[in-house]
Amino acid sequence: MSDADSNPDADANADADANDAAESGDRDYLRVADISKWYGDEQVLDDVSFEMDRGDVTVLIGPSGSGKSTMLRCVNRLAEAQEGEIFLDGEEVTAPDVDVDELRREVGMVFQDFNLFAHLTALDNVALGPRRVLDLSEAEADERAHAQLERVGLADQTDSYPAELSGGQKQRVGIARALAMEPKLMLFDEPTSALDPELIGEVLEVMHDLVADGMTMLVVTHEMSFARAVADEIVFLDEGRVVERGPPEQLFDNPEKERTARFLDRIASHD
Amino acid sequence: MSATSTLALVAADSPASVGAVATALTALVDGGAAPLQIGELEDWAFVFRNADYLIGGALMTVGLTVASILLGFLVGFPAGAVETYGEGLPKRLVESVGVVLRGTPIVVILVFMYFVLGVPSIDLGVVTLSGAVMSGILGLGLRSAAYQSQIFRATLGSVDDGQLEAARAVGMSQLEAIRHVAVPQALRRSVPGFQNEFTIVLKDTSIVFAIGLAELLTRSYDLFVERTTAVLEVIIFISAIYFVLTFTTNRALDYLGEYYAIPGGESA
Ligand SMILES: Nc1ncnc2c1ncn2[C@@H]1O[C@H](COP(=O)(O)OP(=O)(O)OP(=O)(O)O)[C@@H](O)[C@H]1O
Ligand SMILES: [Mg+2]
Numbered sequence: 001m002s003d004a005d006s007n008p009d010a011d012a013n014a015d016a017d018a019n020d021a022a023e024s025g026d027r028d029y030l031r032v033a034d035i036s037k038w039y040g041d042e043q044v045l046d047d048v049s050f051e052m053d054r055g056d057v058t059v060l061i062g063p064s065g066s067g068k069s070t071m072l073r074c075v076n077r078l079a080e081a082q083e084g085e086i087f088l089d090g091e092e093v094t095a096p097d098v099d100v101d102e103l104r105r106e107v108g109m110v111f112q113d114f115n116l117f118a119h120l121t122a123l124d125n126v127a128l129g130p131r132r133v134l135d136l137s138e139a140e141a142d143e144r145a146h147a148q149l150e151r152v153g154l155a156d157q158t159d160s161y162p163a164e165l166s167g168g169q170k171q172r173v174g175i176a177r178a179l180a181m182e183p184k185l186m187l188f189d190e191p192t193s194a195l196d197p198e199l200i201g202e203v204l205e206v207m208h209d210l211v212a213d214g215m216t217m218l219v220v221t222h223e224m225s226f227a228r229a230v231a232d233e234i235v236f237l238d239e240g241r242v243v244e245r246g247p248p249e250q251l252f253d254n255p256e257k258e259r260t261a262r263f264l265d266r267i268a269s270h271d
Numbered sequence: 272m273s274a275t276s277t278l279a280l281v282a283a284d285s286p287a288s289v290g291a292v293a294t295a296l297t298a299l300v301d302g303g304a305a306p307l308q309i310g311e312l313e314d315w316a317f318v319f320r321n322a323d324y325l326i327g328g329a330l331m332t333v334g335l336t337v338a339s340i341l342l343g344f345l346v347g348f349p350a351g352a353v354e355t356y357g358e359g360l361p362k363r364l365v366e367s368v369g370v371v372l373r374g375t376p377i378v379v380i381l382v383f384m385y386f387v388l389g390v391p392s393i394d395l396g397v398v399t400l401s402g403a404v405m406s407g408i409l410g411l412g413l414r415s416a417a418y419q420s421q422i423f424r425a426t427l428g429s430v431d432d433g434q435l436e437a438a439r440a441v442g443m444s445q446l447e448a449i450r451h452v453a454v455p456q457a458l459r460r461s462v463p464g465f466q467n468e469f470t471i472v473l474k475d476t477s478i479v480f481a482i483g484l485a486e487l488l489t490r491s492y493d494l495f496v497e498r499t500t501a502v503l504e505v506i507i508f509i510s511a512i513y514f515v516l517t518f519t520t521n522r523a524l525d526y527l528g529e530y531y532a533i534p535g536g537e538s539a
Contacts, residue, residue: 031400034504076440078436078439079438101442101443101444102442103442103444103498104440104441104442105441107440108440108441111433111436113433115431115434115436115437115453116434117434117437117438117452118431118434118456118533118537118538119452119455119456119459119533119537127443128438128441128444128451129442131440132443132447132451133441133443133447136289160355160535161533161534161535162444162535162536162538163534163535163537164535165535174437177437177441178440178441181441181442229286248386
């Protein structure tokens, strides 16, 4: 399943991805089909379906508690859906016999609270996965980590520890850590929500670069201008259900459902 | 630690040395009539004539402490990990054994090891460890394991779950995540607890007199009995040894803690 170790130059890989994306027609690189999930008696996902092409950016929006994080976490099996199926690149992610550790090598995740390893430098944070999971040599892993930190603009912070970095820098290390595994898909769970407003820009800029490199990205965010600029599709979740989905122009400017319009109004009045 | 409180402790713990203590106390009280003479040259000379004997006891103390702490770490660390991350039967088993070991007086544990289990001696080539020494190491070591497991349970549990989740998210197994992310941080946070535990074990080694071993404190009683006027001098001498041992070890652990401290602090 993994072609990650063949090419340490991630930019070249991403370019190849972008070309493939242009060629393939079906929207089935990531296919989420009728996913339902309960925590105890509470249903948090209700028949959620959407599809993504390779190189697509899909943005999940919705009120707090609507199930956005849970949906993301089902994709890398940090949460288990009770019903429905998820396919990534033709393989069923939700199959009971899937090796979840192997799956997670191919799906990068970026967290709201960064979750950096506090005892490791930026470089080691990024190199740990390649070393321990991909079994790269120390030198190869370090080289790959360097390249990814450079990609997120942190080439001169490789020896800093998390506590010595600003929030924006921490989140960029978090992104580099996920990228170093050369994933097929990146999941972002509110990557800028914990940041001071003046630090949001540097993280969004890195995400813009990833989009330009052709990375396939499933993003939960409240940054509507980012969503409008880069998303191929917006999926609006409410109470675990997909209320409406569509391209940003349509969903933001001409929402079909009243519920969507109300949610967007509320978000807009907050900005 | 004051001389009288030490003596009171001894008297409470040991019927065997009640006689010795009574004699020693009498000496103290008698000395009180004519003011206590700490600097009595003859008594200091007596202490130094017997310094070899006391230092031999100190070596026994150090050996028992080091061996017990090591055994306690080797058993206590995995036990703490099982209590933190385990579930079901293994977790309940480890917890129960810990409760029993922590709840049983150390004298009882030692007596059980030596007289009931009859722990055998072992020949290490260079030295032979007698059955009593082995019982002492096992008893003190397992009890220390029960306490150390609680240090590690607390510090492992204090490592933010988000970091473990991030490790899982790049494809590490639970064991790898614990090993590479939780353990290095938990060990750093364990240093203060470890300092306490070391000091406690060091002092508790004296209880091996119950199985016939004479470490530093027990040997000092022998000297009280022999020369009742030298009680205070002996106590000052052995207190100095205890002080040097605890002080140097605590400083060494402080240094270790500082050396491995995470630059900028622990927030991630
Ligand atoms: N581990 C869990 N155990 C029980 N309930 C949970 C768990 N995780 C989430 N939930 C519940 O599931 C629902 C959806 O939560 P989720 O975190 O997916 O929402 P969200 O859309 O990401 O919200 P937010 O915008 O606040 O992050 C909520 O009602 C939440 O309380
Ligand atoms: Mg969420």
